[in-house]
Ligand SMILES: Nc1ncnc2c1ncn2[C@@H]1O[C@H](COP(=O)(O)OP(=O)(O)OP(=O)(O)O)[C@@H](O)[C@H]1O
């Protein structure tokens with residue numbers, strides 16, 4: 294329901310209907326008033342003309358002014374005039390008597406159509422009418438009504454003739470009633486018909502809006518997106534305003550669709566390239582490593598700097614192998630390669646990973662916080678193991694010796710521990726924390742803190758992006774909470 298006080302917020306439909314009704318009312322009231330006024334004017338002029346004719350006839354050739362023909366009690370005027378008031382006064386202002394009938398000439402027809410004798414007060418009012426002047430309006434009180442009256446001076450006094458204005462009032466009232474009724478009827482037709490027509494004419498606009506809404510609800514950020522929604526051809530006639538909007542929307546959608554397709558194609562190409570390149574690099578890398586190892590084990594005496602160089606070749610190719618494996622894994626996860634969906638015992642996985650970490654870094658304090666009963670999730674064992682290895686590896690690589698690292702596992706999410714459909718795996722350390730500036734991007738590829746030191750330490754910045762990608766591929770997510778003294782990586786995975 295549109296608010297009456299703020300028409301700006303009305304729907305287009307309400308505005309159009311309201312405008313139609315307002316226009317109709319303006320035109321109807323204008324023409325109605327004109328018709329009524331013109332009719333009243335015309336009737337008033339008609340009465341005056343009748344009055345003048347009556348007076349002229351009654352004085353013409355009949356100098357017996359004691360008996361004006363103007364509708365005396367003897368009968369109506371010839372010619373259908375309505376001279377129904379006759380009053381003849383002598384020079385002293387006294388009512389004169391008809392010599393033929395002997396009755397006083399002071400009669401009128403009242404509002405009910407009955408003949409009445411004018412009383413003294415009415416005679417008084419009528420005697421004020423100036424003889425020889427034009428028609429005047431005289432109110433003879435509620436019983437007789439209003440008259441247009443003319444007085445003519447005669448040799449022995451004044452003859453006064455009048456015609457009631459009641460018929461004009463009646464006609465005007467009837468006409469007003471008619472105009473009002475016609476206006477009301479027209480109003481109903483305009484409001485109902487207008488609402489129907491406007492709704493019908495705006496229907497195509499609703500369809501265009503529907504298409505736009507459908508598109509706006511699609512998620513277009515990533516992945517294969519085909520924008521199939523289009524405004525139907527029937528709503529794209531360029532000769533109509535709505536058609537122009539529909540046409541414009543369609544060409545915009547074509548454009549966006551094309552751009553999305555191009556983006557998707559180039560993404561696929563890049564992904565494919567990375568996958569192919571990493572795959573192709575695996576074999577030569579393995580050979581380099583193998584030959585380096587073989588040469589290092591050579592029994593013939595080799596200069597120590599060559600031994601050192603061979604050792605470096607071996608360790609660097611090992612590191613490069615890790616990088617290539619990471620890149621290949623990310624490319625495969627990006628491509629949406631299906632993962633295994635076997636039941637994985639996370640408790641066991643955590644125990645294994647933590648004991649490996651303890652062995653690799655005895656300087657840190659490695660703790661476990663596990664529930665009584667084992668927790669299983671459906672997933673890919675190797676990938677989930679990698680998640681733990683990456684998180685524990687970070688806690689080892691980016692914290693000083695003596696840091697306490699706790700691996701915790703429990704049911705429920707961090708926000709709602711009662712949830713049964715989620716399992717939470719966290720790796721928490723009391724190290725120096727991740728710089729605030731780094732935190733928003735820490736899950737992005739090749740993001741690492743303290744570049745120079747990390748690069749030297751063999752850090753690539755892919756570890757956490759793999760954690761995020763594996764969690765997402767399992768339908769879960771990873772979050773980070775970090776400040777000096779506490780850094781927590783929290784992985785939420787859907788439970789079995
Ligand atoms: N537990 C942590 N404490 C402090 N800083 C951390 C911790 N975990 C990660 N970081 C910071 O986040 C950065 C990104 O970590 P990520 O695992 O993605 O890459 P990386 O460890 O540098 O390299 P990679 O894991 O590929 O060998 C790290 O370089 C480090 O600066």
Ligand SMILES: [Mg+2]
Pocket residue numbers: 683686687755756757
């Ligand atoms: Mg790492």
